[in-house]
Amino acid sequence: MNGKKSNPLVKGALILTIAGVLSKILSAGYRIPLQNITGDIGFYIYQQVYPILGMAMMLALYGFPSAISKLGADIQAKGENVSFRHFYVPLFFILLTINGIIFIILFSSAEILATYIGDEQLYPIYQLTAFVFLLVPFLALLRGGFQASGDMHPTAISQIGEQLIRVSIIICAAVYISFYGMDLYMVGYAAIYASFAGGIVASIILIWFWFKKKPTYHIGGSLVPWKPYIKTVFIFGMVASLNHMILLLIQVVDVFTLVPSLVEYGYTQEQAKKWKGIFDRGYPLVQFGTVLGSSFSLAIIPTLSKQKSNKNVHILSDLQSAIRMSFYIASGAMIGLIVIFPEVNILLFQDDYGTTSLQILACSILLSSLTITSVTILQGIGDVKKSAFLIGIALLLKWYLNVFLVSHWGITGSALATIFSLLALCILAIYILKRKLPLFSLFKSIHWQAFFMASISMIVFLLGMKWILPATITLSRLSLLMMTLFIVVIGGSLYLFILIRCHAFTKQEISVLPFSDKLSRWMKGEHRDE
Template sequence: MKENHTNQLVKGALWLSIAGLLSKILSAGYRIPLQNLTGDMGFYIYQQIYPLLGIATMLALYGFPSAISAVTTKELTLDKRLTWNSFFAPIFVTLCMVHFLLAAIIWISAPLLANAVNEPSLMSAYRLTALVFLFIPVVALFRGVLQGMYQMVPTAVSQIGEQLVRVSIIIIAACLVAFSSYSVVWIGKAAVLATFFGSCMAAVILAVFYLKERGKPQLLPQSSENKFTIKPFISTVLILGIVAAMNHMTLLFIQLADAITFVPQLLEFGKGNIEAKELKGVFDRGQPLIQLVTVLGSSIALTLLPAISKEKLKREKSNVYTYVRTAFLTGFYIVIGAGIGLLILLPEINRLLFQNEQGSTELRVLMLSIVFATLAIIGSTVLQGFGYIKRTALFIAITFIIKWIGNLLFIPILGMMGAAVATVCSLFCLFLLIMFEIRRKLPELHISRTIQWKSLFVAVGMLTFYVCIWKLFIPEIWLNSRLLLLIYVIAVSLSGSILYFMFILRMQGFTKRQLQLLPKSTLLLRLAEKRNKR
């Protein structure tokens, strides 16, 4: 039975990883047509609402389901049945109490928040956001119970269904703004409605899966009466749920700080009201790029980390260390290569995706944060795997404070560049905090010694030279259409990526053991076969 549960867990983790990757790609991808259709002002409006909606999504997708899953697994391990009186009702009431409180706070503070961000027209959209929080208990309860029964597929399917509905509604709303008389401010309300209907779709999908499981013995009602009490669930569900959600909110908190402080501080810098809002939209062009690269850099690395736990660390210390080192090394190599490419090609990418090169200098500085963000995500996942969840949540809260203070200090002096500097500094601090904690908990890990610096420097040098040659010899007049620009960016990116990783592989960037742990290990070993044995 235990082996069967382990197999279910491994397969479920794979499904969740695939769903998470697709969902994040969709989440980053739809912002490009959104900006193209509604302009920088429309993108600004959307990004003012998005952090709150993102927090609601994280609570419903990761936070409370993780906590409920832990409680469910514990109850089933003790051979208890999940009855309405003793299990479902107390948890549901607990979730409702929390989210009714959150919804009330958002509703009451909406005028203050709208005035704080210097956009009074967003008050109704902020109040509408409160409704999304009211729907979280239903989705979180279904997801948590099914995950606790080792059923991960429902969460994966519901996540994709939810995202498809959300993206479709937002794109339709953007088209209405672009091609009809709808005001650009309406995109904020549309974003809230998209999230709400996406949650409804997730609830329907989860309910269908739950009804299929309902006949199982552990969900059948007991003949004896069970007492209703929420006390045993308050600390576990609330504390663990909020902490678990925070560990997925790093970039959301960065965006929340920008949503509240960017425009007011840019006004102090001397920009006009409209210009400041449009510049916020320009600055937010960096968010989908950061999200895509961090997903790319962390996803492959994170496939190695389900194999770690405190118990395994005690039994198989050497193997666990190898998994962790390989995860960091893979993420580091990927994000360095992607970062170099972005820094060089950013004006062309900016023009391709967002129709002009405005803000390219500031966005280049902002792209430096992807290295720290990716490694911090991998590091926090390592700490969570070993059970240090509360510590990483604290680090993310500190990062939010640093970003907030950084915006207040740097934007009035440097303008939009100040926000980029504040983001880089805050994520660098998060990276340092997590790495110090890993060093304290795993003193023999020595991640920096794992990196083959010679291989990296040669690969980076060749990549830089290769991309610069393309830029030097391709006349600008050839890139005067988005189609030609698309072909150019794809050709340079793909060929540059292949060149970079070939140098990494051939120059002993990975050991044979590390390559064996990676996806497509047979192909990677064959590509690296000409290197010297280590």
């Protein structure tokens, strides 16, 4: 019976994971043509708005829907019906109150924020950004309602639809602004309108599913348990969603501190904006690598909740497996990107500005992947408040280091500040995880010989191909694209092949990877040799 019940749960988590990966790939990918079209200044303007918009999207996608689905699942577990009047109406009121407060704070402080950042032209853009939070209650309630009944499809499809509309509008607007020579600050307005349009499309998709399924909700019910509702929505909804916002929050710190610190470093205001845009080139690539390294962690929480209640003895093995896979995949993405970043910078962004600083920033792929996976595990075993406290410490450290290091070393200082803050967060999260689960050990679970063999082989291959193939400056952009894709695919395959042949992965871990049937043959071949 338990096995039959768990299958829809795992399947639903997998659907959300796949949708999340596709959505994040879209989110990372469109910013590259955006930079190409609008330049570093246009990209700077967009990146001054994007982290705030991203936080609204995360609350509407992960935080609040998770809280609503948890409350609904708890009610149904007691054998009671979900009441429309005493469940959905009060939850909507709570969501509207929380997001209304965020709206008021952001709208009223927009001028102060723009002045502090040193760019008063962002003032009306920040005011408009505040309105996006008013869409959150509608999206979160609809998604949470479906998830409470175990149906993840509406959330997944609405997420993809929202991103497709948002990305399409932003790129089209960027082309229009560039073609007609309009003020580049229109990019900021375009980002907000695109978020509105994406949210409206997501709402239409969710409403369509609602009418299609015609769910019936119990009208009556007991008195509204306001205290548990508010506590769950705030703690599980807002605090737990911080895990999905780690990279966004890091970028928020850059929004407030980087330009003023670059001016203190010695740049003019316009130069500081340009170098902020150059530094922001690294985040789409870091985000893409982090998606590869941490996507499995999204499926952990429902499994953990079930295993925790059943006191499943396999929980430790599953946790170590998740974090070990994050380490291997994120490490490969990080090492490969660092080696070929000079070519990637020219290929994607048309020049090599900031290459060294962005190579340092690339190290955050591994740290953010391990951190997200570790914090997800902590939240899954009940340490929600503690994980939020750790994230707060990391952000304060990032803020302090940005102010101190950027004024001395420019954007290299900001890259180092990101690395140090994520490193501190990662160490603290793993330390607490070790205290909660004494038998847990990250370093002992990693097959170090296989990892070093795979890493060194990939580095040698990438460097060798860069030496053999023509110099970057002599290649057209299309030729550089073909060359980069070739060495990335072959280098990544070589890395993965050696890991598998040297038994870095178990058969169960390989089974969740793409093309698992073909990959498992590499492992079987090694077994036959033995």
